[in-house]
Amino acid sequence: MIGVCYYPEHWPESRWAADAGAMAEFGITYVRIGEFAWSRYEPEPGVYDWDWLQRAIDTLAAAGLKVVLGTPTAGPPKWLTDLYPDILPVSADGKVLGHGARRHATVSSQNWLRESRRIVTAMAERFGDHPAVVGWQLDNEIGSDGTAWSYGPADLAAYRQWLRTRYQHIGALNEAWANVFWSMELRSFDEVGLPVGAVWETNPAARLDYWRFSSESLARYIAMQAEIVRAHAPGRFITSNFMSFFHDFDHFDMAKSLDFASWDSYPLGKVQHGPLRPEERARWHDTSHPDFSSFHHDLYRGLRNDRFWIMEHQPGPVNWATHNPVPAPGMVRLWSWEAMAHGCEVLAYFRWRQFPHAQEQMHAGLHRPDNILSPGGKEAKRFADELKALGPLPRPGKAPVALVFDYEAAWVTRIQPQGADFDYRRLVHLWYEAARRLGVDVDVVAPGVPLDGYAAVLVPSLPIVTDTADATFRTTGAHVLFGPRTGSKTRHFGIPETLPPGPLQDLLPIKIIEVASLPPDIGTPVDGGTMRHWREHIELQRPDLVVDRSFADGTPALVRHHRFSYLAGWAEPDLLRATMMDLFERAGIEIIDLPEHIRLRRLGHLQFAFNYGSEPWTIPVSATDPILGSRTVAPHDLSCWSTAASGS
Amino acid sequence: MIGVCYYPEHWPESRWAADAGAMAEFGITYVRIGEFAWSRYEPEPGVYDWDWLQRAIDTLAAAGLKVVLGTPTAGPPKWLTDLYPDILPVSADGKVLGHGARRHATVSSQNWLRESRRIVTAMAERFGDHPAVVGWQLDNEIGSDGTAWSYGPADLAAYRQWLRTRYQHIGALNEAWANVFWSMELRSFDEVGLPVGAVWETNPAARLDYWRFSSESLARYIAMQAEIVRAHAPGRFITSNFMSFFHDFDHFDMAKSLDFASWDSYPLGKVQHGPLRPEERARWHDTSHPDFSSFHHDLYRGLRNDRFWIMEHQPGPVNWATHNPVPAPGMVRLWSWEAMAHGCEVLAYFRWRQFPHAQEQMHAGLHRPDNILSPGGKEAKRFADELKALGPLPRPGKAPVALVFDYEAAWVTRIQPQGADFDYRRLVHLWYEAARRLGVDVDVVAPGVPLDGYAAVLVPSLPIVTDTADATFRTTGAHVLFGPRTGSKTRHFGIPETLPPGPLQDLLPIKIIEVASLPPDIGTPVDGGTMRHWREHIELQRPDLVVDRSFADGTPALVRHHRFSYLAGWAEPDLLRATMMDLFERAGIEIIDLPEHIRLRRLGHLQFAFNYGSEPWTIPVSATDPILGSRTVAPHDLSCWSTAASGS
Amino acid sequence: MIGVCYYPEHWPESRWAADAGAMAEFGITYVRIGEFAWSRYEPEPGVYDWDWLQRAIDTLAAAGLKVVLGTPTAGPPKWLTDLYPDILPVSADGKVLGHGARRHATVSSQNWLRESRRIVTAMAERFGDHPAVVGWQLDNEIGSDGTAWSYGPADLAAYRQWLRTRYQHIGALNEAWANVFWSMELRSFDEVGLPVGAVWETNPAARLDYWRFSSESLARYIAMQAEIVRAHAPGRFITSNFMSFFHDFDHFDMAKSLDFASWDSYPLGKVQHGPLRPEERARWHDTSHPDFSSFHHDLYRGLRNDRFWIMEHQPGPVNWATHNPVPAPGMVRLWSWEAMAHGCEVLAYFRWRQFPHAQEQMHAGLHRPDNILSPGGKEAKRFADELKALGPLPRPGKAPVALVFDYEAAWVTRIQPQGADFDYRRLVHLWYEAARRLGVDVDVVAPGVPLDGYAAVLVPSLPIVTDTADATFRTTGAHVLFGPRTGSKTRHFGIPETLPPGPLQDLLPIKIIEVASLPPDIGTPVDGGTMRHWREHIELQRPDLVVDRSFADGTPALVRHHRFSYLAGWAEPDLLRATMMDLFERAGIEIIDLPEHIRLRRLGHLQFAFNYGSEPWTIPVSATDPILGSRTVAPHDLSCWSTAASGS
Numbered sequence A, B, C: 001m002i003g004v005c006y007y008p009e010h011w012p013e014s015r016w017a018a019d020a021g022a023m024a025e026f027g028i029t030y031v032r033i034g035e036f037a038w039s040r041y042e043p044e045p046g047v048y049d050w051d052w053l054q055r056a057i058d059t060l061a062a063a064g065l066k067v068v069l070g071t072p073t074a075g076p077p078k079w080l081t082d083l084y085p086d087i088l089p090v091s092a093d094g095k096v097l098g099h100g101a102r103r104h105a106t107v108s109s110q111n112w113l114r115e116s117r118r119i120v121t122a123m124a125e126r127f128g129d130h131p132a133v134v135g136w137q138l139d140n141e142i143g144s145d146g147t148a149w150s151y152g153p154a155d156l157a158a159y160r161q162w163l164r165t166r167y168q169h170i171g172a173l174n175e176a177w178a179n180v181f182w183s184m185e186l187r188s189f190d191e192v193g194l195p196v197g198a199v200w201e202t203n204p205a206a207r208l209d210y211w212r213f214s215s216e217s218l219a220r221y222i223a224m225q226a227e228i229v230r231a232h233a234p235g236r237f238i239t240s241n242f243m244s245f246f247h248d249f250d251h252f253d254m255a256k257s258l259d260f261a262s263w264d265s266y267p268l269g270k271v272q273h274g275p276l277r278p279e280e281r282a283r284w285h286d287t288s289h290p291d292f293s294s295f296h297h298d299l300y301r302g303l304r305n306d307r308f309w310i311m312e313h314q315p316g317p318v319n320w321a322t323h324n325p326v327p328a329p330g331m332v333r334l335w336s337w338e339a340m341a342h343g344c345e346v347l348a349y350f351r352w353r354q355f356p357h358a359q360e361q362m363h364a365g366l367h368r369p370d371n372i373l374s375p376g377g378k379e380a381k382r383f384a385d386e387l388k389a390l391g392p393l394p395r396p397g398k399a400p401v402a403l404v405f406d407y408e409a410a411w412v413t414r415i416q417p418q419g420a421d422f423d424y425r426r427l428v429h430l431w432y433e434a435a436r437r438l439g440v441d442v443d444v445v446a447p448g449v450p451l452d453g454y455a456a457v458l459v460p461s462l463p464i465v466t467d468t469a470d471a472t473f474r475t476t477g478a479h480v481l482f483g484p485r486t487g488s489k490t491r492h493f494g495i496p497e498t499l500p501p502g503p504l505q506d507l508l509p510i511k512i513i514e515v516a517s518l519p520p521d522i523g524t525p526v527d528g529g530t531m532r533h534w535r536e537h538i539e540l541q542r543p544d545l546v547v548d549r550s551f552a553d554g555t556p557a558l559v560r561h562h563r564f565s566y567l568a569g570w571a572e573p574d575l576l577r578a579t580m581m582d583l584f585e586r587a588g589i590e591i592i593d594l595p596e597h598i599r600l601r602r603l604g605h606l607q608f609a610f611n612y613g614s615e616p617w618t619i620p621v622s623a624t625d626p627i628l629g630s631r632t633v634a635p636h637d638l639s640c641w642s643t644a645a646s647g648s
Helices: A013-026 A051-062 A078-083 A110-127 A153-167 A170-177 A204-232 A251-257 A267-273 A278-283 A292-301 A331-341 A375-390 A407-415 A424-437 A467-475 A502-506 A573-587 B013-026 B051-062 B078-083 B110-127 B153-167 B170-177 B204-232 B251-257 B267-273 B278-283 B292-301 B331-341 B375-390 B407-415 B424-437 B467-475 B502-506 B573-587 C013-026 C051-062 C078-083 C110-127 C153-167 C170-177 C204-232 C251-257 C267-273 C278-283 C292-301 C331-341 C375-390 C407-415 C424-437 C467-475 C502-506 C573-587
Strands: A002-005 A030-033 A066-070 A133-137 A237-239 A261-265 A308-313 A347-349 A401-404 A442-445 A456-459 A479-482 A510-517 A523-526 A529-540 A546-550 A556-561 A564-567 A569-571 A598-603 A606-611 A638-642 B002-005 B030-033 B066-070 B133-137 B237-239 B261-265 B308-313 B347-349 B401-404 B442-445 B456-459 B479-482 B510-517 B523-526 B529-540 B546-550 B556-561 B564-567 B569-571 B598-603 B606-611 B638-642 C002-005 C030-033 C066-070 C133-137 C237-239 C261-265 C308-313 C347-349 C401-404 C442-445 C456-459 C479-482 C510-517 C523-526 C529-540 C546-550 C556-561 C564-567 C569-571 C598-603 C606-611 C638-642
Touching (some): A002 A013, A002 A308, A002 A375, A013 A051, A030 A051, A030 A133, A051 A066, A110 A204, A153 A170, A170 A204, A204 A251, A251 A407, A261 A292, A267 A292, A292 A424, A292 A442, A331 A347, A331 A375, A331 A598, A331 A606, A407 A424, A424 A456, A456 A573, A479 A573, A523 A569, A529 A573, B002 B308, B110 B204, B204 B251, B204 B407, B292 B308, B292 B331, B331 B375, B331 B638, B424 B573, B479 B573, B529 B573, B546 B573, B564 B573, B569 B573, C002 C013, C002 C375, C013 C051, C013 C375, C030 C051, C051 C066, C204 C237, C204 C251, C261 C292, C292 C331, C292 C424, C292 C442, C308 C331, C331 C347, C331 C606, C331 C638, C401 C424, C407 C424, C424 C442, C424 C573, C467 C502, C479 C573, C523 C569, C529 C556
Parallel strands (some): A002 A030, A002 A347, A030 A066, A308 A347, B002 B030, B030 B066, B066 B133, B308 B347, C002 C347, C030 C066, C066 C133, C261 C308, C479 C564
Antiparallel strands (some): A510 A529, A529 A569, A546 A556, A556 A564, A598 A606, A606 A638, B510 B529, B546 B556, B556 B564, B598 B606, B606 B638, C523 C529, C529 C569, C546 C556, C606 C638
């Protein structure tokens, strides 16, 4: 179904009814509102004004629309931070970050926690049982703009308390962090400092714990909001909207408080800021990379209950990337269908009408500021009509392949890249892309999630292998490919006593005895391809290991033991592709060799093909008459047809 | 006429008379002194010592020289800022900027305003009626080194006061800035914060107002000095020296206090720091770009009363650019003549003699530290002799073409570039260059200046079109070419209700319905050339519009309605050239196709040709015997001849 | 002989004896310990625990090992800086740099000086007469990570005191710094500020004095430690460990307190961070540049008593460079032998065993964390065996060529580069490389060291020529080549009255009348090669000067007067090579044309050849049967043979 983001407070009340009517006519079911209107809810401290919001909701409801209400904690008003300055976050270099944008609050502040509870409670009390308010969005893009971390006195106090709880005794902390190194030992938790602002690099174990503390603090903050809303809004769903290529906190952990995850899909902005090389950035500048959105669909679908929404979707050029192209004609519709093909339940466009003022005035909406449908709005309308015509979509089934994604992997490799260009986002992207170029659907799962039912499992990198994760590898019947740095760290950011891959050595009896990070212009040849950035030196612990690929000097690059393989470095696309073809063949997974601009996706009995390029592509298999498009998929277009054997 | 900058305080008094005599002999008429000697004027708080300056002026006067006296407010002494620390400016990231260089004062400080009035009054009282002091320079390169903006408590207080005056009620400010967005609403002017240091981008409307406030504050500061000097120095001229490619405040506004503008011309330094591509930087590294100086001559001539001086001119290598080449032999003379050809009244070299100490010790002078004429000094001497031989020059007449230059355009596009490389400096440079490569003289004018008498008007970009400016377009008989983003913003940094180009839609019935900013490696083909960086999507509002050029997809790139044309993007030189050739042809302006290193300039009956390259160039028209040079203009040389029909 | 760095505090006491035994068996003689264990020496303020260190030393001694004990002042414990926060250094932008890494102390703090005296005294009292403690390392990599400079209140107070002592009267300081410029004059030493944090560039004379003050402060700090240790540890040697490409303080000055210098050799890390072009960085990424280590051997050998140790040597990949490759097989052994060939007395590897925790967990050791010899450890073992077999090595004799290296040259050109890419490190590297490519051995000497006995002297750049240095040039019989900027500054950072090269004009009657710094893509042709970055314009003062090479415009590029030559710019390798060939020929120095990957080194009667490349190289002279290797030096290998005429 289709939704839209709407800001009644931005427009004269006299326009609300007409807007609501037009939304209904457009085919919209859900309207997200309210997440940035605190200054209107509480214009003076303690003085609430909910009536206008009531009228706005009623107006939408009168047009048959359902409302998703946002808690307004992403935008505390100026009087609040003036009243309690300790709410303001502090940057790593010690600057207090002031009012004037959004997210100017640290969840370590007791004042902030109290005020958040107060406003969320007041809102939930007022609107919890409104029949048109069918769900709640907690906060908005929590953690964005670097606010997952704050480094002020309130944060330090909360961090010390967190460490006290975790380690009980300072000796345990000194031991876990190996503080004997460089004379860093502490005599009490009161001596703990923030892991920033030192002369040189601080202890990676301390940094990892700070990131864990921060991630848990954010998750607890959302859980606190969820508890309030649940108490006052029985039967309503609770979600929060996440972002792409954003790993500053553990989303799997936070999602436990939610009924499902939502995410905000801005395909073009991320081409400028995502993990691409310059020539790729140019290649995909007005279409996005074919794997960027779909990866996040698969990731966020896996976050909670196999469900997800797009809470914000790009309808045209945006305002916040270094460059903001107009999407190539067709792409807004293509992206919309692609989301559906990956199981999106509701796709909400951001926003109904471009707001011609303030920070986001250059961000397109479904309508231009003069209330005419924008070019992207027209495509969205076509999508809405097609979607309606097609009727209810099947739910997504299990993919043949699982990719294990881990937030701690992102943290460990950022805290200690060891080579400046080791970017977990890029690594995962390359692995996902390699599988998708072979026409294979992928589920993205957290480490520790049971891997039953998958034919193959991809683990691009998993430095810290927990016991739970370890158990899933031991018990799965899938063929598993592990990537570099897997098993390379203990929980306390040390190197395992038996060397990497640590606990996996039972499955893969090897030791990584040396690692090289290499300047990006140094390619290392391997049978069938190239490694770059990172190379590991493997010592085989048993004679019966299979060496599937070797480096030019004869040392092993890809080793295998039963169903488990280990790739000893950062494989470039050529090598990844060859490696995965072998893997999928062993796993009995059917593959198809796709051009770089074509992707397939199976949704139940429906088969989709998406064309991100400017060349048409003809479906090489016999298909029933397409439901959407034709056998030759036009540029920036898609086709959809029913398969003989209907899906789950 | 010729001038020079001199610092008697740097040299033993015993050398002054000899220096003065040598200046007179050199052909110098004006000597600028005194703008950095506060610590000598007032060695202890309240204790003045003017006698040495009196002797210095008398010595210069005795040699027949005229003195331009500088107020010393660019360099307050250490004791002053120690006494009143709130004088020190504060950077955007909150650092107090200390003593040790220059310009360490914010004009928001009441202490600074009082102390400035005091020292300027004392100086004007003492020297206002000195017969040799014929003019005054107020301050020095005001606003340079980022000091147009300061972000301390004094600045915030002054800003709030400025907003109170401007908006009267906080509701009006909330409305103007659309503070309802992101819950930014304020309850009183006391809640207004500085538009920096937030978690994310602050409101562009607030930033624009801060820049306006800062610009007006600087202008008021100069007006305050002007008032004092006028009161004590009747009949003396008042000027101030500006810089190139510097737009941090509105020079048109500030110039209202002055009799004429001066500017400091450093052609080579700006090749390193100006809006050029790397290959252009290399190409022109020791000659400067042929349009850099002349653009600023034309800009500053237009600032006030059609007059301008060069108060400082580069005589050799300088010290402050990333690289500091020696000018190619001939260029110091060429630049000097070029200034005259553009109407410069007095060209003053910086400085008489290289000072072998402190920050500028590597900055050449007319003389080396050992008092021998430097290579550049020898060229300046030749220029002085030639100038004297030629006799009085005609005053510049009106050019056939006006280019509308706007400081708010610079601010709007810096505050909201929308594409990271949208640089108004570069855009204006390309438009000016395109006209000048066609041999056409250009006047640079402020928006709102009557455009009568021009055959063509160029408006590279004018986001905010004031009523006054709008009126000049409506009433001019000229052919007008508008560039991208013109009319795209309201006075309060919003998008016009009718979409861009807003108020110009009467003249040009189009709407810009979408804009794309594009990575620099993406070129967009247009009939006859290329666009880059920026592309706009035009919706035609009437069927009778002429589409002169189209994009490859058939949509309009250059549209025309009567005498008004609109170019829907950032045109590269090829497209600009073609577009201007058509424009000038329609306007009846004669053009000549010049090589990239040749420029022409008409001054009354005199015609100049300048050769910035290493290849000779032969004047393609029959000319009278050149007054300077020959019909074949040698590399790094110039020619000047009288035209048949004598000028204004 | 061979040493190793060991951290008993990192390992259970139960492992110490086995480790000590293994060290002895490995062939190790010296063990450096203790420099980072303050938190173990003094777990509570004033409560010492030396017993564990006693046991550790006794255990090493029992295995026949000698101990070098490090004072722990690079790592003050948290309680100490909590107790005395003024100990923490302050960055140039005003941030207090906190605990959490190392070197978090400024030697300007009186608290720090007192606490340092206390801990060093306590340690020296306890272990000064331990028979196994044969030497002391003072502090560790002093000044690293930017800590040679601190900008807090304690630093300002100490700086003002230093200036008082140096200048006596504020008038003398104003005169020396030329503070009349920009109204910077001060009325008392209490008005002196830190030379950072101003609006714009501060006075270079002030900055140079701040660097001198900081350098002297560090040297005095080390001298203070040396005095304490000498008093309590009679007969033990005293050293400190320095770094490569590190010029933040004057090492010649500091070394006066030491018996010899040590340095920490990390050949690969410096390829990423040293003065190389990108293509060179790739070329040498896993071997290091052939002149990087040997230059520093020659530099630190010249620091004190013609002796030096390597206190830390890279045994494999490290953790701190942007990229950290594994050394090409053979290189650890090659680098080890190369150090010996340059006169290293003891080479200590860092460290015995990789510590799998905290900041340096990715730094290889001789052993892997699982206590197996690492690949580099195996090469070190081979080196140890070969060294033992070869017996005592001769002491290094005087080289035919001296290169004058000056820390003030590094400071002057960093403070005032004038061209952004003027890097003294690179300039010296190019000069040293040019000589070494000609097979010539080089001594690196301080300015002012007598130059008797050298056939040629290279002075890449020496802006400030002291009287002492001047005298050595006047009295040497060597052929001397001066590079750009030599003699260009007075002691107070002014330009000499007679212009550069100032005091050298007696030897070389020229004046540098203009200098150009040039963007790196501008090459300036000269007879026989190219200049880049920097070009000087020479005025000859006498007709009998020899112009050996000229620029394309005919002006002199290399001039000679008797034995003195001056090269007027930054010569690229082609021009440097040609110039040095001529110089060495005049000086009667035998040269051999080496490929870029081959280097020779004479040590007494031994001749070494080192192959940094992947192509073999055959020694072109008849040699006795090599002692090590063969006449054809294999890739990443070395050869050593005895020469007919045995050395000193």
